[in-house]
Structure formats: C-alpha cells, structure tokens
Amino acid sequence: MEKEIIISKPDMNHFKEMSEPYKKVLANDVHGLAAIYSGNPDALFNPITARIDTIFHIAAYDGREEVLRVLLGKVPQSKKAEVLKVKNIYGNTILHEVATTTHVNAARLLMEEVLPGIDNWQREEILGAQNKLGETPLFRAAEYSCKMMVEYLATAIGRTGNLESHFRRNDGTSILHIAVIGQKFDTAIWLLGKSPELATYTDKNGNTSLHLLASMASAFKSSSPTKGIFKELIYHSIPSDSRKEEGTNELTKNRQNRDLEQGEQNRGLNQQDYCKGWKMIVQIWKQKKMHESAVKLAKLLVETDASWFEPHEPEEDDTIVMERKEEEKEETSKSNATANTERSPEPDTPLLIATKTGIVEIVNEILTRYPQAVYHIGTNGRNILHVAIMNRQYKVFNVVKNKKEAKRLVRGIDNHGCTILHYAAKTKYYHGGTKPTPALKLQQELTWFEEIKNHMPSHFIMHLNKRDTTADQLFKDNHLDLLKTSQEWVKTTSQSCSTVAILVATVVFTAAYTAPGGFLQNGRPILLEQPLYSFFTVMDVAGLASSLTSVVIFLSILTSSFEFEDFHHRLPRNLSLGFTFLFFSVTSTMMTFTATILLLVHLEKKWTATLTYAAAFLPICIFALFQFPLYYQYFVAAVKSILDFLKRNLPGNWDFLQIIDD
Structure with missing residues (x-):
C-alpha cells in the first residue's frame, strides 16, 4: 500500500x-x-x-x-x-x-x-x-x-x-578522453595543441584517447557511409573545411562566430547559412565536418601511439597441423572454459580496434606512419588480417591484401589454432552482411570464403584448429541456418514468380486469338494493315516467349539440389535471368494492352492520348521501382559469376574484369 x-x-x-x-x-x-x-x-x-x-x-x-x-x-x-x-x-x-x-x-x-x-x-x-x-x-x-x-x-x-x-x-578519465567521448573533436584538437602529453593519458581500463576514437565507427566516413545515391552526391558536393587554425589562444570579447561543432562559422565565410531550412543538407554538412575533424584528430593521436610495437608471441607457429593429439584437445577445452570466465583486462591496440570497427582512415594513418605496424600481433595471437576477416571488414582487408607484407600475414595462426580461413568461416561476428536477401547473403559469404582461400597457401586449407576442425567444415557448420533460410526464400520466390509468369503467359496467349477488331470470314485480322497491329503482334509474341522462358527457369531452380555450391554462382545467376524475363514479359503485356487500346479507340485529343499512355505505363513503372533494387543485386551477382568464369578459364590477365563489392 x-x-x-x-x-x-x-x-x-x-x-x-x-x-x-x-x-x-x-x-x-x-x-x-x-x-x-x-x-x-x-x-x-x-x-x-x-x-x-x-x-x-x-x-x-x-x-x-x-x-x-x-x-x-x-x-x-x-x-x-x-x-x-x-x-x-x-x-x-x-x-x-x-x-x-x-x-x-x-x-x-x-x-x-x-x-x-x-x-x-x-x-x-x-x-x-x-x-x-x-x-x-x-x-x-x-x-x-x-x-x-x-x-x-x-x-x-x-x-x-x-x-x-x-x-x-x-575515475581517471582525462579531459581529452571526455572530449573524444562527447565527439567534440575540434575541442580535442585544441586541447592537444595546448597540452600534447594528453595523448598519452590512459583511463582506468588502460585506454588512450586513440583507443576510444578507434572504436567510434560513426565518426568516420569509411565506417559510416552515407546511404542513398542522392545523399552521397550531396556529401561529395559539400566543400571541405579549409579554415586555418587560429594562431592565438586569446579570445576577444566581441567574437560572434560559434564553433564548428555547433554547426556555425564566421558569418563572412559560412556557406552553411545558405542551406538553412534544408534539414537533410545541414545534417549531411555537419556529418562531413565531423568526419574531417575526426581524421585530423586521428593523425595527431597516431603520432604518439606506440602500442603496435608491444610484442605478443603467438602460441602456434605458421605451420599447419593435420592431426591433433588428445592432450591438446583436453587442454583446449580447459582453456576455452577459462577464457569464458576470465577476460584479459588489457585492451586491444588502436590498430586492431580500428580494424574491427572498419575505420580505414585510422588503419591507413597508422600503416602509413609506421609501415612495420602491419606485423602487429594482439594478445590472442591474431594479426590485422584475422581481425578484419572475422569482422567482415572488406575495406580494411582490401587495404592490407595489396601490401607486400600480406604474403606473410596470411600464414598467421592464432592462439586457438585458427588461420584466417577459419575466421572467414566463423559467423560469431557476422551481422548479416550488406546484401538484401538470404540467397545473396549466403553467396556473399561463399565468395568471401573463396577469396580468402585464394590468398592463402593451398596446403593451409587442410589445417586443423585446436577444436580439430578444418575451415571447410567450420564454414558448413556455421552457415547451416543461413542455408536453410536461403533455401526457403528461393523456393518461395520461385513459386511466386512462376505463378505470375504463368498468368502472364495465359493472358498473352489469349490475346493472340482475340485480335483487336476481330477477323474477316477468311480468318484474316481486320486491322492487319494498321502499323500498330504489327507492334501488337511482336509484343504479344515477345510476352509469351519471355513468360514461358521465365517459367522454365524458375522450374529449374525449384528442381535444383540447393547445396552450398549452388548458391555460389548458379542459383543467383538463374534468379537474375528469371527476374529479367519476368520483367520483360510484364512489360510486353502492358505494351500489348496499349497497342490494343490505340487500335480500337482513335484518340484525337493529345491530352487524352497522353493520359492513356501514362495509365498504360504506370504498372510497368511501379513494378520497376519496387523490383529494381532486388533485380540490380541479382544482375550484379550474375555478371560477377560470368566474369569470374572468364577469369578462371581464359588465358592471360583478366583482373580488369572485376566488380568491386561493398
């Protein structure tokens, strides 16, 4: 009470x-x-x-x-x-x-x-x-x-x-730490200029300000890309901040311009005032300014960072193991149980944290200033490739794989006995990828696994980790749920599309025997001499052919085995072809309908004809609007599979036949 x-x-x-x-x-x-x-x-x-x-x-x-x-x-x-x-x-x-x-x-x-x-x-x-x-x-x-x-x-x-x-x-948090946490990067830059030793301060967890900055994915362009082509265009159209740093610490009392972090600048230089009222542009502008300030701050903090130089010797050499002893397996199970209850208080280095969060700017800055940092090994025996691959940070991987040192890094084996291929197979840190449908997600994982495999020495594929598992076995075990989801999605989609294609085929087949205007007694169409009648005939035949072709393709998909290998190239390619023919059949059907209307109804007024054309093309436009993103993804997947086939089977260097993935 x-x-x-x-x-x-x-x-x-x-x-x-x-x-x-x-x-x-x-x-x-x-x-x-x-x-x-x-x-x-x-x-x-x-x-x-x-x-x-x-x-x-x-x-x-x-x-x-x-x-x-x-x-x-x-x-x-x-x-x-x-x-x-x-x-x-x-x-x-x-x-x-x-x-x-x-x-x-x-x-x-x-x-x-x-x-x-x-x-x-x-x-x-x-x-x-x-x-x-x-x-x-x-x-x-x-x-x-x-x-x-x-x-x-x-x-x-x-x-x-x-x-x-x-x-x-x-609690030991420094003023530079708190400025970084609050994402006041201009303030942090000013504080560093005032007291450079702040960059070396650590908090109670042993983190420097660079550790914190490396964990802020939203503060950098590479790890928080602008969504949408239109927003991306605005982002690149906005001018960069070219203001020079002020050379004095004294503040005049009549200073009226606010700080960059509040979204305003000196009235004489501020172009952002012209965008007032355009909320999206102002938001993108602020985001770009934050990205630029974060990069400036990162460059200053990297100058004093030496965490990458701390040596951590891995427990296993870069030699493959094809058979594990029973003693090793028992020791591994004990160490795993201990690892689940005890965690090392020592944080990862900024290089590995930035790799994990996908901040290419920090990774590039560290590797540019200290090229030898690429060999840095963390406390768990993982190098930069292990971390990038396990977290699916494709951009960071692309940066490192082009370096000469990558040939040595790919042989790295961590304290759990895992190669980089094992981490390409694991889904512990997999968050759904960048593709829209389960089938494309699985294809992306298969492509990722194959790419990592191609960068490794061929005999490393047989290596067993401390759980006595190869990378291939680990991939199949970790992706079973995604495989089942992909199978269900492909079956449901193929059945639905087959139904639509059959309905379209029925309509255009019927239209062929009910010609507009009717027939003469000798069976000749009355409107045969009209120019639009030929157009009607071509569109009707094209609609029937494309719809039946689409049905055949989707039926072939339904009768496939739906194994992992099928989702790598064949199923995405067939789905792309099926969607293409289905879209073309729907378009042809609407064109046939339009030709029929124009043959039967003679429109003399231009505005009436315009409305008729618009009404006829409206379903096509709506269909294209809603299906284009999905069709585009499968079209790209189909083109990539064809290009990969050409690169594998044709002589010569065909590296230029490459589509850069997300």
Whole structure:
C-alpha cells in the first residue's frame, strides 16, 4: 500500500515561493524577478528545483544574461563570491552548468561580475571547484560545450591557476578522453595543441584517447557511409573545411562566430547559412565536418601511439597441423572454459580496434606512419588480417591484401589454432552482411570464403584448429541456418514468380486469338494493315516467349539440389535471368494492352492520348521501382559469376574484369 503524502500549509507556501521565480526566469521576466528578490536578496541562494538549483543555476544554463546582470546587482559585494560556490544536488556550481552550454557571454558576465573583487586563492577555488564526479567546469565544457567555451575557461584558469589540475576526474578519465567521448573533436584538437602529453593519458581500463576514437565507427566516413545515391552526391558536393587554425589562444570579447561543432562559422565565410531550412543538407554538412575533424584528430593521436610495437608471441607457429593429439584437445577445452570466465583486462591496440570497427582512415594513418605496424600481433595471437576477416571488414582487408607484407600475414595462426580461413568461416561476428536477401547473403559469404582461400597457401586449407576442425567444415557448420533460410526464400520466390509468369503467359496467349477488331470470314485480322497491329503482334509474341522462358527457369531452380555450391554462382545467376524475363514479359503485356487500346479507340485529343499512355505505363513503372533494387543485386551477382568464369578459364590477365563489392 502506498504511503499517503500529507502536504502542510507552510509547505504549500514554500512550493509557491519556489515556482514563481522558476516560471519567471524561464519567461525571461527580468522585472518580475527583480520585484520578487528586491526585499529579500538572501532568497537568491535558496533552491527552486528538486535538483537544489538556485535561480542563478537556471538563469546561467538558459543564457539569461539580463536576468543574471540584474540579480547579481542585488547581491551584496561581500557575498558575490558565494554565488559561484553554491552547488546543486550533483555538486555542480553555476559555472558547471553554464559550461555545458554555448552561452559564453553568460559565463563571461558571471566571471567579470564576481572574480575581480576576490583574491587569487578564491579564484582558483571557484574555477577549480569539483562536482561529485571530480569534474571542474572546464572538464564539463570539454564534454558538452563548444571549443570557444573551453578556450575561454582555459584562458581564465591560465591567468591564476594550474591548467593540469583540471585534466582528470575521480575515475581517471582525462579531459581529452571526455572530449573524444562527447565527439567534440575540434575541442580535442585544441586541447592537444595546448597540452600534447594528453595523448598519452590512459583511463582506468588502460585506454588512450586513440583507443576510444578507434572504436567510434560513426565518426568516420569509411565506417559510416552515407546511404542513398542522392545523399552521397550531396556529401561529395559539400566543400571541405579549409579554415586555418587560429594562431592565438586569446579570445576577444566581441567574437560572434560559434564553433564548428555547433554547426556555425564566421558569418563572412559560412556557406552553411545558405542551406538553412534544408534539414537533410545541414545534417549531411555537419556529418562531413565531423568526419574531417575526426581524421585530423586521428593523425595527431597516431603520432604518439606506440602500442603496435608491444610484442605478443603467438602460441602456434605458421605451420599447419593435420592431426591433433588428445592432450591438446583436453587442454583446449580447459582453456576455452577459462577464457569464458576470465577476460584479459588489457585492451586491444588502436590498430586492431580500428580494424574491427572498419575505420580505414585510422588503419591507413597508422600503416602509413609506421609501415612495420602491419606485423602487429594482439594478445590472442591474431594479426590485422584475422581481425578484419572475422569482422567482415572488406575495406580494411582490401587495404592490407595489396601490401607486400600480406604474403606473410596470411600464414598467421592464432592462439586457438585458427588461420584466417577459419575466421572467414566463423559467423560469431557476422551481422548479416550488406546484401538484401538470404540467397545473396549466403553467396556473399561463399565468395568471401573463396577469396580468402585464394590468398592463402593451398596446403593451409587442410589445417586443423585446436577444436580439430578444418575451415571447410567450420564454414558448413556455421552457415547451416543461413542455408536453410536461403533455401526457403528461393523456393518461395520461385513459386511466386512462376505463378505470375504463368498468368502472364495465359493472358498473352489469349490475346493472340482475340485480335483487336476481330477477323474477316477468311480468318484474316481486320486491322492487319494498321502499323500498330504489327507492334501488337511482336509484343504479344515477345510476352509469351519471355513468360514461358521465365517459367522454365524458375522450374529449374525449384528442381535444383540447393547445396552450398549452388548458391555460389548458379542459383543467383538463374534468379537474375528469371527476374529479367519476368520483367520483360510484364512489360510486353502492358505494351500489348496499349497497342490494343490505340487500335480500337482513335484518340484525337493529345491530352487524352497522353493520359492513356501514362495509365498504360504506370504498372510497368511501379513494378520497376519496387523490383529494381532486388533485380540490380541479382544482375550484379550474375555478371560477377560470368566474369569470374572468364577469369578462371581464359588465358592471360583478366583482373580488369572485376566488380568491386561493398
């Protein structure tokens, strides 16, 4: 039973005293607030929210400069320092609250009204005040606010105190860590310029800022591609940020341009203002700016990263094993049980984390600056190819496979006895691929497996991992569910398409014996001499032939064995042909219908004829609109299978016959 809450009359009066100033500060009612506190300035320090915020907390957070100016004028000079010392329930002072916003003028007003009248010791106390997490106002600004706020607070701190005392909070997280976590990359770049040693700071888990950045797939173009051709075109049409870095740390009071992270720049240079109102363009613009800032930050952080140089010797040499001893199997089962309960606290290196998340920019930057880093081996014995392949990071794999060092890396065997081909077979980190249907997903996995196999020494295919399994066996075991799903999808799709093709064949077959206009007594069509009649005949025959061909193709698909090998080339190719003939048969049927209408009804007005044509082609357009993406995928799959066949069987170098996959 819930406890009954009884509110006394004094409590009601207190609630009213709290609600009135709260409403007025939100409404920016300066005169109303002045009237409330004119006779009782001590009430300015009373809490007015459940978070124990004072009127100053709310006004500062909302950027009410005039309200702050009037209320500060009512505080006696001897108590003004207390304004910036009072804390809410989270231990945040007024500077903590305003530091999380972009209201730099409000922060400047507070500090100019309060700080000049106090000594340096009190200034350091106010600027270095910590909340319950151990965060100073500067620390919170790095996570939530813009670069301009961080610059202003850092400049104020630099005049009287030690900036380094603001670099960490209680849990060991540094100010650069928090800027990266908040994706304030311009702020992070500025902080690195101020204190380069921040790049080497680690948190309680041993992560540097580069570790965190390497795990942010959404911050980079390669790992968060723009979806849609139109959006991609806009992305590449937007100009890059060519602004030069400012050469001074001093901030002028009349600075009006906001930081890049808030989506605005200097009014004289900002082209983004022309896109206001176009939400999609503004969003893509901000995304591109974030991508560019993330790349700049990554380049700075990579300069001080030496984690790739830490040696980790793998437990197994690059020699294949064709038979495992029983002792090894027992030891493997014990080690697997231990691995499930105990995890190493040591994090992966930024190189392997970026490989896992598919951030090509960081991988390229590390390998460009330190080419020998490509040989780096993680604590579990995996190299960069193991990680890229197991996480299906095709772009990273394409970067590494073209390097000379790849010939040595492909022979790598990790601590579980797995080659890179074993990881191409595993689906633990497989998240559905990039293809739309189960059949294409399975084909993508088969193609991926075959490509990895082609890059390995041929005898490595026979290698047994510590679970006594070859890569081929592992692939079939891990893809059984996908195979069953693909089989069901292909059968259902083929049956549905066969039904449609038979209906189309029935319609066009009937149309052939019910010619428009009828027949003469000798069996000759009445409208035979009309030009459109020949068009009607050709379209009718084409529709019948293509629909029957489509039926035959789909029937051949239904009678196939549906094994793994069938999904690699034959089934996708046949589905592509079946869809092509089905689409052509539907198109021919509609053209036949259009020709019939024009033969029977003589349209003299142009607008009537135009409407007739539009109505006739509407089903074709809708069919093409909805089926084109699927048809395109299967068409590409069919073309790739044909090109692969030519490359395998024709003499000479046919590498130019290649379609780059996703």
